[in-house]
Amino acid sequence: MQSLLIKGGVPLRGEVQISGAKNAALPLMAATLLTDEPCVIRNVPELSDVKFMGRILQSLGAEVEISGNTVRVHARKIKSVGDYELIRQMRGSVCIMGALLGRLRRATVSLPGGCVIGARPINLHLKGFAALGAKIAIEAGYVNVTAKKLSGAEVFLGGRAGSTVLGTANVMMAATLAEGVTTIESAACEPEVVDLADFLIAMGAKISGAGSPTITITGVKKLHGAEHEVIPDRIEAATYAIAAACTNGSVVLRGARADHMHAILDKMRESGVKVERSGTSLHISRKGKLKPVDITTLPYSGFPTDAQAQMMVLMALTPGISIITERIFEARFMHVSELARLGADIEIEGPSAIVKGGKPLSGAPVMASDLRASAALVIAGLAARGTTEVQRIYHLDRGYENIDGKLRALGARIQRVDAK
Ligand code: EPU
DSSP: OOOEEEOOOOOOOOEEEOOOOOOHHHHHHHHGGGHHHHHHHHEEOOOOOHHHHHHHHHHHHHHEEEEETTTEEEOSSSSSBHHHHHHOGGGGGHHHHHHHHHHHHHEEOOOOOOBTTOOOHHHHHHHHHHHHEEEEEEEETTEEEEOSOOOOOEEEEBBTOOOHHHHHHHHHHHHHHBSSEEEESOOOHHHHHHHHHHHHOOOOOOOEEEESEEEEOOOOOOOOOOEEEEBBOOHHHHOOOOHHHHOOOOOETTTTOOOGGHHHHHHHHHEEEEEEEETTEEEEOOOSSOOOEEEEBOTTTTTTGGGGHHHHHHHHHHEEEEEOOSOOOOTTTHHHHHHTTTOOEEEEEETTTEEEEEOOOOOOEEESSSSSHHHHHHHHHHHHEEEEEEEHHHHHHHTTTTTHHHHHHHTOOEEEEEEE
């Protein structure tokens, strides 16, 4: 197992290229199963989750070639039963269900379990499939979804925490090959859903309204191959922006989509961070003193849960009291106890974390529990005095392309080592 050793206290300076979005790339790869023709996806980040998704598609019979940032998939002939162990290991793989159901009218995949950030049910995905006419059964740990006929329907995907991102992706994919018109109400509005819709449209699907809470899909008989470029990763961009602010640095994010980052950039400005936009670049630097802010995570276009842990580090460095309320995943505060090892003073009160900021952080060995918690620990290590060892960095490699290389290029003293 590898760790990252970080000698903190160096302000990050320079430029960093933002990679393609992991959470767009995974559903896009799943969507290639909807056609028997070849598809090409470009600007795919080099991540272990992407390789994993490639293996899942291969296990279904697709030819997959991953070369640098380009993924080619040819799902000429595929089967409907996914590899139990492979699928169970990656929550994001749940979106192969909608593609298999659309193309083959059946899908058998292992029921994704909960994970460290919360329960992660798929009841809304299944409700959507059922509305299209699918029968659903859970047997021996598998979800079996079968439909003699898929028919367009009105589907409401609102849940207790708002809509569902992968649920919307799943129902949208299945509906592209259903008979008639499907309307998804309370659809997720995340840019990753829009990216998927754009790819499906390039494949011949008829979709309107993606990016709004009402998506309309008119089923077609067949989809064809297409090429697509993945949108930039707004969470990776947010992570580097927060790291720049936390180290009192000055960093240009190249290829970031500021229009996908309104809530994050707004809160950063409110915290006293300078954000300048120039074309497709964002320049992040500090102006004056940091100010405490309060944040509630919400579905897009609200503040994303995936940037909550990183933002908590900025709050820990800011004198005064800041509050984060987590409304998407109930257990997403695993980083709090690890940040405490560096000296952060944070209390959890129900769904809120109360951050009493301004105390200096000092390096310590810490253990990453999930992807974004790991990113927060790296940022904290960069801002802390002394050395921080972030253990179990396989979480980071799931979602951040070459994070140590990118940070080193910004001047960070960071090294990947084999853990003892
Ligand atoms: N939910 C239900 N029922 C469902 C589905 C979801 O109650 O059937 C609830 C969830 O428990 C949660 C909320 O709805 O409270 C939102 O979950 P959502 O379904 O939107 O999450 P997801 O689609 O499974 C994606 C990202 C996550 C990101 C969330 C929220 C991918 C591969 N994953 O998950 O990314 O946090 O949307 O934006 O796209 C990450 O990148 O670190 C990550 C966890």
